[in-house]
Amino acid sequence: MTTRRPSPAPRPTLATVAEAAGVSVSTASLAFSGAGPVADETRDRVMRAAKELGYTGPNPLGRQLRSGRSGIVGVVIGDQLRRAFRDPVGVQVLDGLVSTLGLSGLGVLLIPGAPSAPPSRAVDPLVESAAMDVAVLVWGVGRGDATLAALSRRGVPVVIGEGPRVAGAPLVAIRDRTGIATAMRHLVDLGHERIGEITLPLDASGRSGPLTPERIAQAEKTPATHRLAGVRDVREPVGSWETEASLVEHGRTAALALLGACPGGGSLPADRPTALIAHSDLLAAGALLAARDLGLAVPTDLSIAGFDGLDLPWLAPAVLTSVYQPLAEKGAALGQAVIDLLSGAKPQVTELDVELVIGTTTGPAPDAASPGSRRARADRPRP
Amino acid sequence: MTTRRPSPAPRPTLATVAEAAGVSVSTASLAFSGAGPVADETRDRVMRAAKELGYTGPNPLGRQLRSGRSGIVGVVIGDQLRRAFRDPVGVQVLDGLVSTLGLSGLGVLLIPGAPSAPPSRAVDPLVESAAMDVAVLVWGVGRGDATLAALSRRGVPVVIGEGPRVAGAPLVAIRDRTGIATAMRHLVDLGHERIGEITLPLDASGRSGPLTPERIAQAEKTPATHRLAGVRDVREPVGSWETEASLVEHGRTAALALLGACPGGGSLPADRPTALIAHSDLLAAGALLAARDLGLAVPTDLSIAGFDGLDLPWLAPAVLTSVYQPLAEKGAALGQAVIDLLSGAKPQVTELDVELVIGTTTGPAPDAASPGSRRARADRPRP
DNA sequence: ACTGGTCATCGAATCGATTCGAGGCACGCG
DNA sequence: CGCGTGCCTCGAATCGATTCGATGACCAGT
DSSP: OOSSSOOOOOOOHHHHHHHHHHHHHHHHHHHHHSOOOOOHHHHHHHHHHHHHHTOOSOOOHHHHHHOOOEEEEEESSOHHHHHHSHHHHHHHHHHHHHHHHTTTTTTEEEEESSSSSTTTTOHHHHHHHHHSEEEEEEEETTTTTTHHHHHHTTTTOEEEEEEEEOOOOEEEEHHHHHHHHHHHHHHHHTTTOEEEEEOSSTTTOOOOOEOOOOHHOOOOOHHHHHHHHHHHHOOOOSEEEESSSSSSHHHHHHHHHHHTTTOOOOOOOOTOEEEEESSSOOOHHHHHHHHHTTTTTTTTTOOEEEEOOOOOOGTTTTOOOEEEOOOHHHHHHHHHHHHHHHHTTOEEEEEOOOEEEESOOOOOOOSSOOOOOGGGGGGOOOO | OOOOOOOOOOOOOOOEEEEEEEEOHHHHHHHHHHOOOOOOHHHHHHHHHHHHHOOOSSOHHHHHHHTOOOOEEEEEEOOOOHHHHTTTHHHHHHHHHHHHHTTTTEEEEEEEESSTTTTTOOOHHHHHHHOOOOEEEOOOOOOHHHHHHHHHHTTTOOOESOOOOOOOOOOOOOOOOHHHHHHHHHHHHHTTOOEEEEEEOOSSOOOOOOOOEEEEEEEEOSSOOOOOHHHHHHHOOOOEESSSSHHHHHHHHHHHHTTTTTTTTOOOOOTSSSSEESSHHHHHHHHHHHHHEEEEEEEEOOEEEEOOOOOOOTTTTTTOOOEEEHHHHHHHEEEHHHHHTTTTTOOOOEEOOOEEEOOOSSOOOTTSSOOOOGGGTTTTTOO
């Protein structure tokens, strides 16, 4: 015997089936694809032969080569997967995207983004060589993005979510700026004069700390910068703290810093902020926990507003005041943009609406003699 | 003019480059792949021609057809994406998987599992027709799984995580049973006699409520059943509540039910459990919140133990007593199993160790005169 | 009876790369 | 000067399907 393997019966191909059915390959193909006229009797014969041979349908690789399409959409995960999905925001968008693309038979390929800071020009090998019809860049796209450059070099069309406008690429965004401005105005209407801000990361550098004007100036267009602008459209915050990631623990750290809490645990300064506005709900949740740590009642002593409109049952009985954004719809819009792009439509800019949803974490400023509004107090629970 | 399109300069192929460089296609291929001997001067010429033509490397589709490999690993997400990834457990495993596969140049394709209950024989179209070299089934694989059946019909090799043993398929699991038994013994050693149990979903039916013996009997081999067994290896719980998903809110509901909390809010029954053991940390977190709602001090009035060993900073100052499982390693082991399978190795069963990590949520039973152990109280913080 | 038309089927080209065996050229050694 | 030996390069087959144009059979109309 020549080879030792027990003849693993090489998978049948369309040719095998055609021969067994006594028809030509082209007829067999027609029978399977449904395109073109095939006599019922012939189709039956082909199908029967296929079943007998254990042929389960055309090999996708052959089809893909012929059609020039892989049916795969690459989704570039900005950060490490583990971190990107620790905020439910990313998960929900991805869910909407996967669902929408699934309806068109498209699959989602997960592609890790650059390992760390922008200086690193390294790009995941998948970006360079994986088969994909379109790539979706959602989290933290920079204009000088190495991934973006590599993709356009390859000629892979790109859909951008929440990033800079790129020529020829559809963009899906939400009204970050006006949305957070609404929340800010809500706080101001409640009489708050000293408002602290907890920001999303401005870039992938992983730094955190007080936000400086220079840092704002050099920042790229990201959700964070839009939200910064929206906040300032209403009022300059008395303090602003940049976080390294949109996670609860960083929100807590930021809140402690903004409130002037000393490590020793002394009393808070008299001119501490009476309200905090956070660029994300997870950050706001962290602020809420910090308030509990410090013994501050929310919203009596401190008001907290977030952004995203997540369902965070573990904050109960508190319900965050937050700017709701339609996350699944955002994913769906990204998916639709992909489909449109593939069908040759002109790239569009989609901008989704957001809505301020008032919860139980915002109320009149403690030092305001006559609060401007009380409507936010509707269903404040009592423990 | 015949066609109207502004001649979008069809992407160059290897043939184009070869011609431009004045070499044959095979030589050009050799120059790119690095296999086979090519004179430096020739390689340079090819590369220069490629750069001039904007050729960025071999078309993956052609390569894939030739090699018969797509370089894609399908990962079947049992549930809806949104829900599957709301528990960080899934995310961390996926992260480990993606990282490991990435080292071998393999990409991960996300495939939604069956839409809902087992009766539905529907399978995502990607399962039927997407190109993939291997599929990974991680969450909630049943033996009669329609997805599993479809894949094996197609001849796609499968790697199983946390499920039944399937012939020819590598399996990666953790020591669920002994792990949770350790936690259970810890509670018993602390003097707890009435222990309530909060279980993971036994299947994808979405039902929840008191766990009945019949339900246990008819359950498939899943992490939930292993953990059920582990708990009972030590002691029969006084009550067991099945949840519909491993999420905080369901843990809270289950805990309220097990503790006998009336909707009206009366006092708890005297024979309420003094400890709760949950099959996951998110469920345990929900139980902790329920305890806070009810005014029960943890661990003085109620001990709570979980499973997973997640980092849950928002539970601070509490630190869950939990059975730590190496999630990223589990993902890595799945990835390694995939790689081994592709290189033709015999399918192995990998079982990872877990470890009980004692936090601040377990302590001596309130009614135990002489607690068996106090070591769990080491770093209990005081607010 | 011849022509026009329809319908089912087939042959062959094509997608873009990889790979194997063969061939050519130059150099070195006898 | 002739021949053997490497080292490069090339041609052609191959992976598995899709698709276009051609062919042949059969029917109806004039």
